[in-house]
Amino acid sequence: MRIITISREYGSGGREIGQRLAERLGFEYFDWEIIVALATKSGLEADFIEETLSNIKLQTFPMDYHCSVGRNASLQSNQINLLLEQKKVIENIPILGKDCVIVGRNADVLLKKYKPFNIFVCGSMESRIKRCEARATKDEILTAKEWEKKIRSIDKNRAHVRELLSGSDWGNPKAYHLTINTSNWSIDSIVPSLMECANRYFNI
Amino acid sequence: MRIITISREYGSGGREIGQRLAERLGFEYFDWEIIVALATKSGLEADFIEETLSNIKLQTFPMDYHCSVGRNASLQSNQINLLLEQKKVIENIPILGKDCVIVGRNADVLLKKYKPFNIFVCGSMESRIKRCEARATKDEILTAKEWEKKIRSIDKNRAHVRELLSGSDWGNPKAYHLTINTSNWSIDSIVPSLMECANRYFNI
Numbered sequence: 583m584r585i586i587t588i589s590r591e592y593g594s595g596g597r598e599i600g601q602r603l604a605e606r607l608g609f610e611y612f613d614w615e616i617i618v619a620l621a622t623k624s625g626l627e628a629d630f631i632e633e634t635l636s637n638i639k640l641q642t643f644p645m646d647y648h649c650s651v652g653r654n655a656s657l658q659s660n661q662i663n664l665l666l667e668q669k670k671v672i673e674n675i676p677i678l679g680k681d682c683v684i685v686g687r688n689a690d691v692l693l694k695k696y697k698p699f700n701i702f703v704c705g706s707m708e709s710r711i712k713r714c715e716a717r718a719t720k721d722e723i724l725t726a727k728e729w730e731k732k733i734r735s736i737d738k739n740r741a742h743v744r745e746l747l748s749g750s751d752w753g754n755p756k757a758y759h760l761t762i763n764t765s766n767w768s769i770d771s772i773v774p775s776l777m778e779c780a781n782r783y784f785n786i
Numbered sequence: 787m788r789i790i791t792i793s794r795e796y797g798s799g800g801r802e803i804g805q806r807l808a809e810r811l812g813f814e815y816f817d818w819e820i821i822v823a824l825a826t827k828s829g830l831e832a833d834f835i836e837e838t839l840s841n842i843k844l845q846t847f848p849m850d851y852h853c854s855v856g857r858n859a860s861l862q863s864n865q866i867n868l869l870l871e872q873k874k875v876i877e878n879i880p881i882l883g884k885d886c887v888i889v890g891r892n893a894d895v896l897l898k899k900y901k902p903f904n905i906f907v908c909g910s911m912e913s914r915i916k917r918c919e920a921r922a923t924k925d926e927i928l929t930a931k932e933w934e935k936k937i938r939s940i941d942k943n944r945a946h947v948r949e950l951l952s953g954s955d956w957g958n959p960k961a962y963h964l965t966i967n968t969s970n971w972s973i974d975s976i977v978p979s980l981m982e983c984a985n986r987y988f989n990i
Contacts, residue, residue: 697970704959753959755908761965766901771986778982782975 584609584681584784585698587690589744591753592736593710593729595764596703597685602773604683607780612675613685619671620664634660635668636739665743686740690758691748699783701776702758706765707733759783788813788885788988789902791894795957796940797914797933799968800907804889806977811984814886816879816893823875824868838864839872840943869947890944894962895952903987905980906962910969911937963987 590596597613604611621628672692690700711729744752755761760779762772794800801817808815825832876896879886894904915933948956959965964983966976
């Protein structure tokens with residue numbers, strides 16, 4: 583069983599790369615599917631789960647203490663429960679025994695024992711803002727500055743969750759097999775390149 | 787004309803990757819050749835040039851001022867002259883009009899206008915010490931701790947020279963197209979993978 587994990591900076595095109603890679607390799611694809619599984623298991627709305635998991639902030643103990651009242655306490659407890667549930671869902675993916683691409687959610691750390699091929703996708707802030715603007719829905723009219731703020735906030739969240747799960751830094755190239763910068767290179771070229779890299783890694 | 791540049795952490799296997807990539811692609815290879823060209827131009831010994839260029843330390847102005855006496859002054863002036871000469875040698879490589887792989891020496895920054903394909907090669911400290919031990923000559927009997935010290939010192943030097951030449955950080959994945967971690971992946975698999983990446987980048 584071959585597992586490819588894709589971690590990525592927000593707006594870097596990592597999800598698109600993952601989807602196209604899975605399609606071309608004929609692998610299963612896991613991304614939103616994980617959230618849907620969580621929704622089915624928990625009875626919560628998928629959007630609520632995604633939103634909750636996207637807003638995790640690490641807090642020191644004294645801060646936790648002060649925040650552990652009312653809404654904050656239940657939010658934190660929701661987040662921790664959902665993170666644990668998500669962890670279980672991801673750890674169960676290999677039971678299916680299928681080759682797959684998993685985007686985000688620290689699958690590289692959680693499935694380490696299966697020796698996945700781990701890719702990190704990054705890009706310049708400028709190119710990421712451009713990509714966000716291009717794919718924005720009608721409800722997402724943000725200025726470049728607002729996009730940058732959103733990108734930084736989501737990246738920070740991803741780094742926080744990784745910190746919770748693993749000692750290694752999010753985005754540190756030594757934590758992945760390969761780090762790809764999508765700023766000056768088209769995704770059309772990157773996808774077949776990564777396909778070849780994955781095939782070579784798995785000795786195909 | 788296609789130019790591939792390989793920047794690398796000491797002991798990561800970057801030089802071997804560069805050599806094999808050039809061989810398989812039928813590209814010219816530049817590494818020690820640059821030092822030889824510098825030696826011919828300057829009349830200095832190649833080993834002396836390599837040694838001098840490997841020991842560049844950034845100093846702030848007050849420190850420069852205090853150091854600018856005696857041996858330190860001439861060493862620094864040697865270093866600056868050699869760096870400038872090396873810069874010229876690298877900037878002249880494209881005049882040959884040949885596809886090439888250039889290892890180290892900030893060719894990615896110096897030849898930016900030729901849109902080279904820029905690779906950074908890294909690895910865990912453990913795997914780099916192992917590689918250094920395996921390729922050490924009889925005169926290089928170092929303990930693991932001594933290797934680590936040497937590795938950190940050479941990497942620091944490389945980071946310093948890059949800082950002199952460019953605003954971007956040495957080893958920052960956003961400064962390269964692709965960053966490859968050689969720790970858990972054989973160079974035999976990495977070389978054909980990178981070949982495909984380069985071919986795709988150059989639209990072959």
